């Protein structure tokens with residue numbers, strides 16, 4: 001199956017919610033029309049006023065731009081999934097006893113013009129009611145009120161009063177979403193610094209451990225040497241889990257006794273990574289938001305300590321977010337931006353959630369780079385974020 005096909009399959013819940021919603025919106029006030037088989041071209045108008053540019057802080061500041069290697073083509077999460085192509089389903093033989101379809105007669109004009117046969121299409125006039133229904137649908141798919149209003153306003157621009165079909169609306173929606181997402185789709189930048197220190201933050205259960213394991217495995221496959229530091233020293237289970245992932249990825253995991261100082265573990269991990277000439281050091285951290293002051297102090301201390309070894313570290317601070325939390329992901333970004341200098345996002349659990357729209361809201365509101373998306377629990381279920389494919393998968397548009 002193609003990459004797009006897989007993404008669409010995994011984002012099924014999000015896309016089916018939007019698809020079903022669009023179907024009923026158009027059916028509700030639409031009329032059947034005879035349309036030519038070739039769909040009416042729906043060209044997007046000139047993009048509306050550009051969104052405020054993402055804050056300059058979105059780019060890694062700790063390493064001067066000039067030092068950066070070219071954007072990694074094989075950046076983590078970018079390699080094509082290694083799963084073997086599944087053997088194609090045996091094609092079902094056409095049911096022989098199926099009711100014969102009456103041969104469609106071409107219309108008179110069609111025959112004269114030699115055009116293709118017309119197909120009935122339901123179209124609805126884009127009016128205030130339809131726009132309101134669209135807004136509600138987008139809000140229900142976790143796009144957030146502001147983003148939903150902006151997206152629908154841009155769709156309506158220059159098209160108010162025109163008749164649109166489901167396919168046309170899907171395409172417009174998909175184009176609009178891709179336009180919002182395009183600037184944030186950036187692979188994790190790689191720097192010549194050794195080790196490149198990647199601090200991984202996020203609430204408990206967001207998928208930090210899993211993401212670190214997947215990233216380690218992808219970096220390793222790309223020929224990088226990686227060390228992992230199990231910085232959530234307060235939870236033995238979290239450390240064990242990280243060890244399991246380290247084993248799977250074939251990457252050493254540095255641990256410390258339960259309850260010991262995460263900053264001192266981070267320092268030891270830096271020393272080991274430096275001594276071994278490792279390319280990357282991935283540091284897991286605790287995600288206890290219940291006591292923010294403690295967590296802030298803990299993260300600040302980790303940063304202080306690793307800067308004793310490399311004052312430009314950490315080179316990336318990745319915030320891992322769980323897509324199933326929907327709008328809550330927005331407040332997590334706000335919180336973690338106060339706790340740490342978040343440089344990019346990884347959005348996990350996009351498979352099987354109907355809340356995929358939250359990614360659009362995140363991109364629209366914060367403009368932070370989305371480095372990768374998690375689409376399953378397996379080691380290769382971390383994919384590079386492709387805005388167009390995502391937009392098509394989310395809206396249920398066929399590739």
Ligand SMILES: Nc1nc2c(ncn2[C@@H]2O[C@H](COP(=O)(O)OP(=O)(O)OP(=O)(O)O)[C@@H](O)[C@H]2O)c(=O)[nH]1
Nearest residue numbers: 204205206207208209210238348349374375376377
């Ligand atoms: N379906 C799905 N599940 C995921 C994904 N990423 C992580 N998970 C699951 O989410 C659960 C939590 O993931 P962890 O990686 O342990 O999360 P964590 O943030 O490290 O959590 P703590 O160890 O509690 O701090 C696990 O059951 C993972 O298998 C994903 O992309 N898709």
